[in-house]
Amino acid sequence: MTQQPFSRPGAVDLSGLKRPAAAAGGTATEGTGLAGAYTVEVDEQGFQSVLEASVTAPVVLVVYSPSRSPESATLASDVASIAEEYDGRYLAGLVDIDAHPQIAQALQVQQIPLMYVLLDGRPVTEPLPGAPSLEQLRTFFNQLGQQLTVQGISGRHQPRSAAAGEDGEPAADPRYAAAEDALVAGDIERAVAEFQRLVEANPADAEAAGRLAMAKVLQRTQGVDLQAARAAAAASPDDVAAQTMVADLDLLGGHVEDAFARLVELVRRTSGEDRDAAREHLIGLFAAVGNEDPRVLNGRRALASALF
Incomplete structure (x- = not known):
C-alpha cells in the first residue's frame, strides 16, 4: 500500500455534512457491531461530532458496505482494532453506507471500501481505495504517526463511553x-x-x-503493618516518610479526609524539601481519589491555605 501524501488543506469538501440531514428511513443494518474506547459508528446526525473530534486528533474514516463488499467490513474491523492500540492517537469512524446512504452521497463515493484521514474537519490524504491487508494498515498507521510527529501534531482523543453490558452497567474500558x-x-x-x-x-x-x-x-503499602506505621508516625510527627505512609493506609482504609488532613498539617509544619515532598504526595492522593470528589476540592482549599 503506497503511502499517500499528508497535507493540511484537504482533498475533498465534506462541508455538506456539517449540517446533517435527517436519517434515512427504513430498518438500519447491524453494522460492524464494534465498540471501543476509540471507535465510533457514524450516522448522519453524528458526522458533525466526528468532524469536531478531528480538530483534536486524526479520525480515520472507513466507508464500507457489509452487503455489497464483505472485504470492506473486514477493513472497518481492522481499522477499529488498530486504532484501539494507539490509546487515542486516532479515532476510527466507521460509515455503513447500507444504513446511511446520505453520507455516501455527500462524500460522492464511487467505490467501496474507501478510507479517509480527517484532521481539522477535512481530509488530509487523498481517499484511499481498496482493502489493504492488516500488515499494510499497520505500516500506514505507523507512517502517518511519524508524519504527525514531524508536523508537531500531538493531540489525542479522549476515550468514548463504552456501551452498557448485559447487566446495564457500563462495559469495562479495554x-x-x-x-x-x-x-x-x-x-x-x-x-x-x-x-x-x-x-x-x-x-x-x-x-x-x-x-x-x-x-x-x-x-x-504492600506488606506494611498498620499499627507499626501509626506508632512510627506518632513518634516522629515531622517525618515525611512516616506521615505519608499512614496517609496512604488511611486512604486505603476509607479514611480519606483523615489522610488529607494529616498531610495538610504536615505541609503547614514543614519547609523546604520536606514541604515539597509532602505537598507532592498529597497531590498524588488527590488524583487517586478523583479531582471532582468534594473531599478533594476541600482538601485543595486546605492545602492552599497551608501553603499561603
Whole structure:
C-alpha cells in the first residue's frame, strides 16, 4: 500500500455534512457491531461530532458496505482494532453506507471500501481505495504517526463511553484490561507499569493518571503493618516518610479526609524539601481519589491555605 501524501488543506469538501440531514428511513443494518474506547459508528446526525473530534486528533474514516463488499467490513474491523492500540492517537469512524446512504452521497463515493484521514474537519490524504491487508494498515498507521510527529501534531482523543453490558452497567474500558487483570492477580508491580504506560502515551488522560496514583498507593503499602506505621508516625510527627505512609493506609482504609488532613498539617509544619515532598504526595492522593470528589476540592482549599 503506497503511502499517500499528508497535507493540511484537504482533498475533498465534506462541508455538506456539517449540517446533517435527517436519517434515512427504513430498518438500519447491524453494522460492524464494534465498540471501543476509540471507535465510533457514524450516522448522519453524528458526522458533525466526528468532524469536531478531528480538530483534536486524526479520525480515520472507513466507508464500507457489509452487503455489497464483505472485504470492506473486514477493513472497518481492522481499522477499529488498530486504532484501539494507539490509546487515542486516532479515532476510527466507521460509515455503513447500507444504513446511511446520505453520507455516501455527500462524500460522492464511487467505490467501496474507501478510507479517509480527517484532521481539522477535512481530509488530509487523498481517499484511499481498496482493502489493504492488516500488515499494510499497520505500516500506514505507523507512517502517518511519524508524519504527525514531524508536523508537531500531538493531540489525542479522549476515550468514548463504552456501551452498557448485559447487566446495564457500563462495559469495562479495554485500555485498562491488562492493568486490572494484574490487580486481580495481585501483581501490583505489573499494574503500575501498565497504568504508567497509558499515562506516558496520553498525559492528558486524567482517569489513567488517577488509576496510576491509586496503584502506587497499593504498591507503597504492600506488606506494611498498620499499627507499626501509626506508632512510627506518632513518634516522629515531622517525618515525611512516616506521615505519608499512614496517609496512604488511611486512604486505603476509607479514611480519606483523615489522610488529607494529616498531610495538610504536615505541609503547614514543614519547609523546604520536606514541604515539597509532602505537598507532592498529597497531590498524588488527590488524583487517586478523583479531582471532582468534594473531599478533594476541600482538601485543595486546605492545602492552599497551608501553603499561603
